Amino acid sequence: MDNRAAMKKDLHNIFGKVSLSIEYDRANHLIYNDWQGYQTLESIILGANAYLDELVRYKCPYLLNDNTNLMGPWDHAVTWIAEDWTPRAIALGLTHFAHVVSSESFAALSAEAMFTSIGTSFQMRIFGSRTQARQWLRDAQQAAKVLG
Template identity: 55%
Template sequence: MKTEIRNSFGEIYLTVEFHEAINVVYNNWLGYQTYASIVGGANTSLKVSKEYHCSYMLNDNSKVVGPWDHALEWITTDWAPRAIQFGLTHFAHVVSSESFAAFSAHNMHTELNEKLEMRIFDSVIEGLEWLRAAQQAQDPR
């Protein structure tokens, strides 16, 4: 199931999808993100994660334009504690290394530190490989 979230202009700024075969919630953010879009989108991704009891999230910011530090405090003090409470254990964050969004992602990583297992990647494939390895380490059947 794919959820598309639109801004007030009717443009999609986030798609959220649970991939059952790999047990990952995939968030694909697009364009510039306002505080309201971040709160709405992050809450939607958390709802999907909770609904499917999924502990692994791939957050793709490779198509985000500009920083999102304006929502960093909310993410670290509101969203992240709820995500951890609902069972999120691993958060792969994909950014374009040349973007302002990468700076925001590094700030988020610093703020979350040991509260949530989070890594930053340059590609979706690298993020998925890390999540797959984490899943195998927790359930090495």
């Protein structure tokens, strides 16, 4: 049961639309989160916690968090992310967080607020493209192999 369908989890909003797809990319050893539409505090908490389940399941410290399909800001969750989610993510093994945003979106401002709030808790970078984010995660994995 090692097919792609078994490695993808979709969360739905109250209207039945996908609000978050979480997928383990075995070939690149990373977890890809694709956030979609508008996110409430509750949907962010649900989705962020679901990611932690996948981090444990796949023992994968590399997250590509994609906000390019997100609508609106998510500032309402930054404090919870910094104070609640981040310590748990680190305790479970998260080391690298690649955050992809569209520069002209409100989500980009929220990503900057998160970046400022978490400090140096783990390695986090903000990117304008998935390609750049994937390359940064690959480089981090290569560096970890050299050191480890």
